[in-house]
Structures are given as C-alpha cells and as structure tokens.
Amino acid sequence: MNARLSVNKTHFLNDSLMKKVLTPFLVACTCFVNAQQKIDAGVIKDKMQWFADARLGIFIHAGIYSVDGIDESWSFHNKKISYPDYMKQLTGFTLKNYNPAAWADLIQESGARYSVITTKHHDGVAMYDTKMNNLSIVKTTPAKKDMIQPFFEELRKRNIKCGAYYSLIDWSYPDYPGFLKDSSRYIVGNDYDRWNRFRNFFQGQIKEICQKFNPDLWWFDGDWEHSAEEWESQKVRTIILANNPNSIINGRLQGYGDYETPEQNFPVSRPAFNWWELCMTTNDNWGYHHDNNWKTPYEIISIFADAISNGGNLLLDIGPKEDGTIPDEQVNVLKELGAWNKRNGEAVFNTIGGLPQGHFYGPSTLSKDSATIYLFLHGSSGGNLMIKGLSNNIEEISVLGSNAKLTSKIVGKISWSPVPGLVYINVPQQALDKYVTVVKIKLDGPVKLYRGHGGLN
Numbered sequence: 001m002n003a004r005l006s007v008n009k010t011h012f013l014n015d016s017l018m019k020k021v022l023t024p025f026l027v028a029c030t031c032f033v034n035a036q037q038k039i040d041a042g043v044i045k046d047k048m049q050w051f052a053d054a055r056l057g058i059f060i061h062a063g064i065y066s067v068d069g070i071d072e073s074w075s076f077h078n079k080k081i082s083y084p085d086y087m088k089q090l091t092g093f094t095l096k097n098y099n100p101a102a103w104a105d106l107i108q109e110s111g112a113r114y115s116v117i118t119t120k121h122h123d124g125v126a127m128y129d130t131k132m133n134n135l136s137i138v139k140t141t142p143a144k145k146d147m148i149q150p151f152f153e154e155l156r157k158r159n160i161k162c163g164a165y166y167s168l169i170d171w172s173y174p175d176y177p178g179f180l181k182d183s184s185r186y187i188v189g190n191d192y193d194r195w196n197r198f199r200n201f202f203q204g205q206i207k208e209i210c211q212k213f214n215p216d217l218w219w220f221d222g223d224w225e226h227s228a229e230e231w232e233s234q235k236v237r238t239i240i241l242a243n244n245p246n247s248i249i250n251g252r253l254q255g256y257g258d259y260e261t262p263e264q265n266f267p268v269s270r271p272a273f274n275w276w277e278l279c280m281t282t283n284d285n286w287g288y289h290h291d292n293n294w295k296t297p298y299e300i301i302s303i304f305a306d307a308i309s310n311g312g313n314l315l316l317d318i319g320p321k322e323d324g325t326i327p328d329e330q331v332n333v334l335k336e337l338g339a340w341n342k343r344n345g346e347a348v349f350n351t352i353g354g355l356p357q358g359h360f361y362g363p364s365t366l367s368k369d370s371a372t373i374y375l376f377l378h379g380s381s382g383g384n385l386m387i388k389g390l391s392n393n394i395e396e397i398s399v400l401g402s403n404a405k406l407t408s409k410i411v412g413k414i415s416w417s418p419v420p421g422l423v424y425i426n427v428p429q430q431a432l433d434k435y436v437t438v439v440k441i442k443l444d445g446p447v448k449l450y451r452g453h454g455g456l457n
C-alpha cells in the first residue's frame with residue numbers, strides 16, 4: 001500500500017473504502033514481479049523519505065550511441081546496424097565540450113532534486129575508468145576521461161542527489177550469454193563456470209562504482225534477462241547496502257528493489273506501490289537521436305502533475321551529444337519546467353499524492369498535514385472548477401504564481417444533512433498559468449472526504 005496514500009488514509013479513507021479503491025489494481029498487479037516483493041516497506045521507510053519528497057529527477061543517457069545518433073545499445077542488438085559498425089562509434093566520442101558544472105546548473109534550474117546517469121548501458125561501454133575490463137570511454141575513446149566523478153561532484157555541491165544507472169545486461173562481454181536478438185553465446189544452465197565469470201565481472205563493477213562514486217541511488221536496468229537467483233540479486237543488494245546503508249535501489253533487480261519504475265507510458269490508475277517513479281524521454285529516445293518528436297513543455301508539465309498527483313516522481317530523460325553538449329530543445333524544456341516549478345513549487349515538492357479519483361477531475365496534491373489541497377488545471381481551462389465530497393470548510397483560495405484570491409460557492413447543500421455540497425470556484429482568465437495553473441485551497445484542518453451516495457447521509 002502506498003505509504004503516502006496511507007498517510008492520507010488516516011485522515012479520510014477508511015479501510016474498506018481503501019480496499020474498494022485499490023482491489024482492482026492489486027489483482028492486476030499479482031501477474032508480475034513487484035519491485036519490492038522481497039523488501040519490507042517499513043524497514044526502508046526512513047531512507048526513502050528524500051526520494052518521496054523529491055518529485056523530480058533528471059535522467060541522463062550518455063553513451064557512444066550519441067555519435068551516430070542511433071538507438072542506445074538496442075540498434076546492434078536488434079540488428080539495425082552490425083556490432084562492428086556500432087563499436088566504430090568509440091572513435092567519435094570526444095566529450096570535447098563536456099561541462100559538468102553547466103549540466104548541474106541546468107538540472108538545478110529545472111527544480112530536480114536528483115539526477116541519474118548511465119555508468120554503463122547494455123552495450124557494455126563503461127562511462128568511467130573501470131578496472132574490470134578495457135571497455136570504457138577512458139580507455140577506448142578520444143574523450144579519455146571519466147564522466148561520472150566530475151558530474152557527481154557538481155551535483156553534490158548543489159545538494160542534488162546522485163544516481164548511477166547500471167545495466168546488468170552486458171551484450172559486449174564475452175562471458176555474457178545474450179548478444180543479438182536472435183543469437184546468444186550460451187545458456188547459463190549449460191555453462192555455470194562461464195556465468196560465474198560474468199557474475200564476478202558485473203559484481204566487481206558494482207563494487208567499483210560503490211567505492212568510487214558512492215551513489216545515493218542505484219538505477220538497475222535489464223534484470224528481465226535473468227532470474228534473481230542468476231543475478232544473485234540479494235547479494236547485489238547486500239554489496240550496495242554494506243557500502244552505504246542509505247542507498248536507494250530501483251525496482252529492476254527481480255524483487256530486491258525499493259521502488260517501482262513504470263516507463264514512458266503513464267499508469268492509468270494510481271499504482272499501489274509504496275514508492276514509484278515514471279521514467280520518460282523528452283522525445284521518443286533515451287540517448288541523443290535524430291528524432292524531432294519533442295514533447296512540449298505543456299505536455300511534460302501535465303504528465304509531471306499527473307505523476308505527483310498519484311504519489312509518484314518523474315525521472316525526465318535527456319540525451320547529450322557526443323561532445324558533451326545538451327540539445328537546445330532539452331535545455332529549453334528543462335528551463336521552462338524549472339520556471340513553472342518556481343511559480344508552483346509549493347504544490348510540488350514535499351507534498352503527498354492528492355485526492356482519490358472522483359472528487360476533482362484533474363490532478364491534485366496535498367500538503368503533508370493534508371490541510372491544503374492543490375488543484376492542477378490543464379491548459380487554458382479557466383472558468384469554473386468543481387470539487388465533490390469535501391466536508392471541510394475552506395479558509396482561503398489563491399492561485400500560485402499570481403496574487404489572485406478567489407471565492408467559492410457551495411451548491412446543493414441540504415442544511416440538515418451532513419453530506420457536503422459541491423464546491424464551485426471561478427478561476428479568472430488573467431490568473432491562469434501559461435502551462436498548468438495551480439489553485440491552492442486552504443482548509444480548516446486535515447482534509448475530510450465524503451464518499452457516499454449523496455442525499456441525507
């Protein structure tokens with residue numbers, strides 16, 4: 001059960017209602033491995049708090065795939081390009097304009113509280129000086145340098161948490177079974193010695209990354225190619241927590257992670273997981289690509305509002321070019337998002353997921369004491385908004401980022417019944433945000449919601 005939802009629950013949801021709301025989703029969830037299947041939410045609650053409050057992270061897919069602007073790793077795996085041609089990109093990866101301080105400034109400006117960067121993608125090219133093999137941008141590209149350490153240093157100066165993306169899959173390593181979509185090197189069950197050699201290798205890299213960079217967060221990827229037993233997921237978790245017991249581990253470790261990571265498409269109903277994060281691209285690709293299907297700032301902000309309304313975070317991806325510069329479209333979208341966060345951050349950071357479905361037709365969040373509701377209005381939809389089943393009295397209504405103070409009208413209240421009336425609020429055109437407007441409603445106490453059938457009780 002979602003920790004933040006259960007906080008709300010004490011204010012306004014009774015248990016049977018909670019079951020009614022969540023049962024259809026829980027049934028759907030039993031079909032796949034839950035990220036936290038093996039982890040007790042109560043044990044990790046404290047270390048998860050910064051993550052729960054953070055709401056926004058920036059994902060960075062940096063890799064040699066940016067040289068030709070082709071699909072990260074998948075292009076050779078799916079045979080769009082031959083493996084030797086893919087690897088020729090090593091000679092074109094220069095990082096000649098890499099400025100980690102400027103990256104960290106941009107991330108800070110976006111409002112993000114954490115950032116996750118690829119330390120190694122499925123192609124096996126380490127973005128730091130690994131001692132476990134020779135395939136790294138330090139040893140095999142003209143860049144000749146580690147990208148990770150200087151970036152983490154700049155993030156830490158700005159109090160932004162540091163995340164390491166690490167692909168468990170390594171399609172380049174000679175002892176890894178998988179290679180191309182229709183050809184593997186061997187089957188684990190037939191050659192445990194070979195699999196053990198790979199295990200020593202990848203776990204060695206994990207230890208290296210722990211010791212060198214001490215990530216606040218680990219973002220594994222590719223766990224689907226093997227089982228928890230084959231990866232030794234529990235041991236991997238132990239290695240990481242022995243180095244730093246507060247490290248957070250994402251949910252792609254076959255049940256041994258701390259939070260869930262839906263990808264690209266927003267979950268339609270509120271996930272039942274304790275903590276979750278939507279990872280999403282700014283166009284249709286993770287790495288730098290010749291792809292102009294950019295999401296607009298409005299689209300990104302409205303998806304962000306949807307994620308936080310449902311108690312999750314957004315991990316928004318950018319893909320730098322081979323020289324280390326970030327495409328203008330991505331710089332622009334991060335700045336627009338940051339400006340919106342400056343106007344509306346009170347409704348975003350350190351808040352909890354909003355009203356359950358049915359009370360307001362749009363996203364919302366709540367202050368931690370749940371005595372303030374923030375309603376998100378999409379686009380230029382001003383005019384009247386309506387809230388159903390709000391039992392509290394309203395003390396004040398305002399629009400974030402403007403000086404507008406609004407009033408409400410209660411409609412349909414039966415004076416001798418405890419059932420609340422409908423709250424109508426008129427939002428004038430001139431108070432609207434250019435992307436998503438936030439209406440702040442201060443209540444007389446923690447939110448109390450009525451969820452019955454109307455009438456006299």
Ligand code: GLC
Nearest residue numbers: 061072074221222263279286
């Ligand atoms: C998928 C892809 C991978 C990408 C990741 C980001 O798992 O395999 O290429 O890095 O999503 O979430």
